[in-house]
Amino acid sequence: MASPLKNLIDQAETVIFGKRREITLALACFLAKGHLLIEDLPGLGKTTLARALARLSGLSFSRIQCTSDLLPADVLGVSVYERERGEFRFLPGPIFSQLLLADEINRATPKTQSALLEAMEELQVTSDGETRSLPHPFFVIATQNPAHQIGTFPLPESQLDRFSLRLTLGYPDANAERALLTADNSQTRLEHLQAMLSAEEISQHQQASQTTFVAPALLDYTQAILSASRKNERFRHGLSPRAGLSLLAIARAFAYLDGRKAVLPDDIQAILPSVACHRLRLRQNDEPARNEDIVAMLRGVPIP
Amino acid sequence: MNIFPQLKPVTAGDYLPHAEFPWLLAVVLVTILPHFPHLPYWIITVTLATLLYFFLRWQRGYHAVSAWIKVPVVIGVAAAIAIELSYNFQFNQASIAALIFCISIKLLELKGRRDVMVIVALGYFLLLTHYFYAQDFLTGLWLFASALVVTAALLHLYDDPANPALKTLKTAFFLLLQAIPLALVLYLLFPRIDHPLWGVHKPQSSQTGLSGTMRPGQISKLVESNEIAFRVQFFGPIPPRRQLYWRGPVLSQYDGQNWTVNDYQPQAPPIEARGEPVRYSLTLEPHHRLWLLPLEMPTSFTGVANAYFIRSGVLQSQYPITSRTRLEFVSYPEYRLDRGELPRISRYINLQLPAGRNPRAQEFARRLWAENPTPEQMSARLLRFFREEPFYYTLDPPLLGANAMDDFIFNSRQGFCEHYASAFVVLMRAAGVPARAVTGYLGGEVNPVDQVLTVRQSAAHAWAEFWTAENGWTRVDPTAVIPPERTSREILNQQTGNSPEFMDIALNAATWLQKTRYYWEALNNSWNQWVLGYTPERQREFFSRFGLSNPDLKKISLFFAAGVTLCLILLAFFILRKRRQSLEPAWAIWLAACKKLNRQGIETEPWETPFALVKRLKTTYPERPELNTALSHLARLVCAVRYENAPVPMRLLKKARTRLERCP
Numbered sequence: 019m020a021s022p023l024k025n026l027i028d029q030a031e032t033v034i035f036g037k038r039r040e041i042t043l044a045l046a047c048f049l050a051k052g053h054l055l056i057e058d059l060p061g062l063g064k065t066t067l068a069r070a071l072a073r074l075s076g077l078s079f080s081r082i083q084c085t086s087d088l089l090p091a092d093v094l095g096v097s098v099y100e101r102e103r104g105e106f107r108f109l110p111g112p113i114f115s116q117l118l119l120a121d122e123i124n125r126a127t128p129k130t131q132s133a134l135l136e137a138m139e140e141l142q143v144t145s146d147g148e149t150r151s152l153p154h155p156f157f158v159i160a161t162q163n164p165a166h167q168i169g170t171f172p173l174p175e176s177q178l179d180r181f182s183l184r185l186t187l188g189y190p191d192a193n194a195e196r197a198l199l200t201a202d203n204s205q206t207r208l209e210h211l212q213a214m215l216s217a218e219e220i221s222q223h224q225q226a227s228q229t230t231f232v233a234p235a236l237l238d239y240t241q242a243i244l245s246a247s248r249k250n251e252r253f254r255h256g257l258s259p260r261a262g263l264s265l266l267a268i269a270r271a272f273a274y275l276d277g278r279k280a281v282l283p284d285d286i287q288a289i290l291p292s293v294a295c296h297r298l299r300l301r302q303n304d305e306p307a308r309n310e311d312i313v314a315m316l317r318g319v320p321i322p
Numbered sequence: 323m324n325i326f327p328q329l330k331p332v333t334a335g336d337y338l339p340h341a342e343f344p345w346l347l348a349v350v351l352v353t354i355l356p357h358f359p360h361l362p363y364w365i366i367t368v369t370l371a372t373l374l375y376f377f378l379r380w381q382r383g384y385h386a387v388s389a390w391i392k393v394p395v396v397i398g399v400a401a402a403i404a405i406e407l408s409y410n411f412q413f414n415q416a417s418i419a420a421l422i423f424c425i426s427i428k429l430l431e432l433k434g435r436r437d438v439m440v441i442v443a444l445g446y447f448l449l450l451t452h453y454f455y456a457q458d459f460l461t462g463l464w465l466f467a468s469a470l471v472v473t474a475a476l477l478h479l480y481d482d483p484a485n486p487a488l489k490t491l492k493t494a495f496f497l498l499l500q501a502i503p504l505a506l507v508l509y510l511l512f513p514r515i516d517h518p519l520w521g522v523h524k525p526q527s528s529q530t531g532l533s534g535t536m537r538p539g540q541i542s543k544l545v546e547s548n549e550i551a552f553r554v555q556f557f558g559p560i561p562p563r564r565q566l567y568w569r570g571p572v573l574s575q576y577d578g579q580n581w582t583v584n585d586y587q588p589q590a591p592p593i594e595a596r597g598e599p600v601r602y603s604l605t606l607e608p609h610h611r612l613w614l615l616p617l618e619m620p621t622s623f624t625g626v627a628n629a630y631f632i633r634s635g636v637l638q639s640q641y642p643i644t645s646r647t648r649l650e651f652v653s654y655p656e657y658r659l660d661r662g663e664l665p666r667i668s669r670y671i672n673l674q675l676p677a678g679r680n681p682r683a684q685e686f687a688r689r690l691w692a693e694n695p696t697p698e699q700m701s702a703r704l705l706r707f708f709r710e711e712p713f714y715y716t717l718d719p720p721l722l723g724a725n726a727m728d729d730f731i732f733n734s735r736q737g738f739c740e741h742y743a744s745a746f747v748v749l750m751r752a753a754g755v756p757a758r759a760v761t762g763y764l765g766g767e768v769n770p771v772d773q774v775l776t777v778r779q780s781a782a783h784a785w786a787e788f789w790t791a792e793n794g795w796t797r798v799d800p801t802a803v804i805p806p807e808r809t810s811r812e813i814l815n816q817q818t819g820n821s822p823e824f825m826d827i828a829l830n831a832a833t834w835l836q837k838t839r840y841y842w843e844a845l846n847n848s849w850n851q852w853v854l855g856y857t858p859e860r861q862r863e864f865f866s867r868f869g870l871s872n873p874d875l876k877k878i879s880l881f882f883a884a885g886v887t888l889c890l891i892l893l894a895f896f897i898l899r900k901r902r903q904s905l906e907p908a909w910a911i912w913l914a915a916c917k918k919l920n921r922q923g924i925e926t927e928p929w930e931t932p933f934a935l936v937k938r939l940k941t942t943y944p945e946r947p948e949l950n951t952a953l954s955h956l957a958r959l960v961c962a963v964r965y966e967n968a969p970v971p972m973r974l975l976k977k978a979r980t981r982l983e984r985c986p
Contacts, residue, residue, distance in 0.1 A: 038846055056537075211538055215590065225408045231966065231967060233964060233966070233967060235906075235965065236965060278966075279966065280965050280966035280967065281965065282933065282965050283931040283965070284931045284933050284934060284962060287931065287934075315928070316929055317929050317930055318929070320928035320929065321781075321928065321929060321931055321932075
């Protein structure tokens with residue numbers, strides 16, 4: 019059932035060594051029709067991951083390098099006057115692709131950020147009074163450098179909530195790094211990747227993954243987790259209902275990728291840090307929550 | 323708790339589970355044991371023999387009895403019951419004997435599960451038959467316990483045979499508890515009929531109580547009985563003992579030996595109420611007579627539909643009191659009865675003496691009258707006579723001759739209350755003062771727990787009344803003047819024990835045995851009042867509280883149906899709600915398994931998923947592969963049921979749990 023997806027993960031792992039879990043999560047996010055935020059230092063393979071996913075899934079790919087002088091029109095597209103025809107013509111921006119990589123999104127100005135994120139949320143772009151639908155499927159991978167770097171505009175919480183999942187790749191472990199060093203250039207390896215899916219197949223998987231069964235007990239569990247996050251002393255505020263929906267959707271996709279027809283509490287526990295960390299801020303220092311905080315919170319919620 | 327255990331279908335060919343034997347033995351024992359005192363010896367012998375054989379079957383594995391033995395035994399016993407029915411048995415006794423024989427003979431041919439069903443059904447039925455003999459609180463308690471055993475036996479047949487007996491009993495207990503609200507509604511609302519549909523032949527015990535006649539030796543015999551005559555609940559302070567005269571039949575007719583009732587005229591005498599009224603309810607035990615035994619002197623009453631006064635101031639019911647009856651009275655202990663003019667017929671009757679009897683007494687009375695020419699003086703003189711002369715108050719006086727009163731007054735001088743009352747009345751009449759004997763009860767025993775006054779047959783008493791125009795009938799208790807040193811010890815013991823003045827100190831001073839008795843009495847009294855005393859009248863009263871005054875059978879039936887429906891809906895709601903809240907069985911099994919691991923020193927966390935636990939134990943306890951496999955197996959099943967909605971049979975889960983529990 020999910021074996022082409024398994025193959026896809028295997029293939030992706032030939033490019034990004036030792037990051038199978040992250041690849042799976044990214045793919046789950048994709049199947050759950052969410053958007054992905056990768057937060058890491060430069061040079062850890064964020065872009066490589068995005069490109070590998072794009073190539074393997076056979077989606078049209080474009081990339082925006084965000085800077086502080088990037089304008090919304092640079093992302094969405096612009097209408098140009100054609101003198102020969104005597105009318106305006108819309109030149110679609112990079113957002114009109116199936117997989118959009120927004121590199122270093124926190125370097126863009128808030129105006130540009132919100133234009134991008136609104137489009138992401140609504141799956142359409144309105145420009146010059148005309149509404150244009152974005153292609154389907156549509157998946158955004160945004161990368162961001164840790165917020166304490168100079169010259170960044172940190173995404174506000176309301177914007178962060180629109181990303182279903184946040185990943186940190188981290189440094190590869192010793193074996194993976196060794197393999198990385200001995201292997202070919204990542205660019206050449208990327209070019210070897212073949213598309214394994216069509217856009218249509220991806221739509222089918224997206225639909226199928228969301229039919230994964232979630233037991234009533236696990237709905238209770240999800241609710242208990244949301245309520246625990248709201249009661250927890252260490253967080254400034256709790257998780258939103260949208261976070262709960264994302265959690266369930268990604269848990270379904272995660273179980274689907276594992277070849278199961280039902281979600282287990284293990285799935286929820288496995289994805290919770292990635293779903294919750296960027297949405298929660300610590301009361302103590304106003305930093306995003308760390309994995310340890312999420313695990314500590316989980317320990318207060320018994321399995322139903 | 324799983325309220326509805328998984329039921330297995332019963333088929334005829336099913337073999338009999340060995341574990342069912344002790345349960346069946348218990349069922350048969352609890353249902354037939356209380357019948358043994360009412361059964362002839364031969365049927366007890368037959369029953370015990372079958373039980374013994376059944377016990378051996380259980381212990382030694384004997385076979386079921388063959389038809390060659392069974393058929394003659396059945397024919398023999400049936401014939402014996404038929405013979406007994408034509409000579410000794412009443413019909414219900416015969417049917418009980420037949421039922422008991424059925425249940426015990428069934429034990430002999432027990433082969434499969436359906437035979438067990440027969441025994442259980444018979445057991446339930448036999449439980450009911452105990453109510454033919456007793457309906458008291460203890461019987462109710464015993465029958466509840468028996469119903470528990472029978473239900474548990476039925477449950478055990480269907481449940482996991484490995485379940486411990488206590489658990490089965492507990493389930494049975496909860497099942498019975500659930501039946502209680504419905505039973506209550508049925509009890510309160512089921513239309514009550516004045517006469518039962520089928521006649522319950524009450525084995526009529528020898529009647530105890532006042533007989534309506536008095537002759538020397540009769541009351542003293544009654545006094546030996548400790549049976550309860552009636553119970554009284556005062557709606558106020560309890561009057562002092564000297565006022566606690568419970569008025570029974572008034573005896574005016576004297577033939578020289580016996581005193582009998584002469585007055586049957588249904589007419590209320592003129593009663594002048596004085597002083598403070600005393601209000602109370604009186605619950606009369608059935609005495610199969612007419613009189614109602616109120617405190618002297620009643621002015622109004624409720625409780626019996628057709629009660630009436632007769633001329634001598636006695637309250638009577640139109641029909642004999644054959645069931646426990648609750649009445650409410652208002653009495654005035656300070657009363658004047660029949661003041662002014664005594665009707666000629668009354669005067670004649672109450673002066674009548676048998677001609678030619680007791681000449682010495684008559685002569686003696688005339689002599690005294692000459693010295694004391696008013697009735698009051700005469701009465702006081704007579705009391706002084708009884709006090710000063712060596713009269714003894716005893717329970718076993720000597721027999722008296724033909725002139726009984728002469729004999730008593732001048733020779734034996736030992737007597738019980740009837741002797742003194744009789745002597746007093748005879749002497750008064752001989753002096754020309756209208757007088758009569760009154761029988762009834764004196765005093766009573768106050769239970770300090772619920773302040774209920776219990777009057778036993780031992781409180782039976784006789785006293786006298788004489789008439790004057792000024793005061794009407796005046797009560798005189800000649801026995802009361804006999805000083806204690808001339809009173810026999812038994813009587814003294816009884817009197818001090820009965821005295822209400824002792825009441826306040828009684829509960830503190832009482833030994834634990836007495837205390838237990840007081841509490842037991844109070845409990846029995848409430849049972850009588852609220853359970854057995856729920857008569858058609860009280861049911862009507864109950865209905866009228868719901869605005870259904872004087873309902874017909876149709877209305878009662880509707881009310882009844884509505885009550886039952888409401889009760890069932892509430893019960894269903896409660897049970898279903900409880901089931902929704904209660905743990906899913908699969909998850910309960912998992913939690914129990916976790917607890918078991920904890921007891922073995924393996925920690926589990928409530929937030930840890932089953933698979934996470936399995937994984938962790940695999941790394942921390944690699945030396946226990948059986949445990950790890952068993953746990954992983956159980957975790958897979960539990961997760962499949964709980965999270966994947968998979969139809970895993972309960973049996974598999976239980977098996978996996980057992981496997982885990984047996985791990986080293």
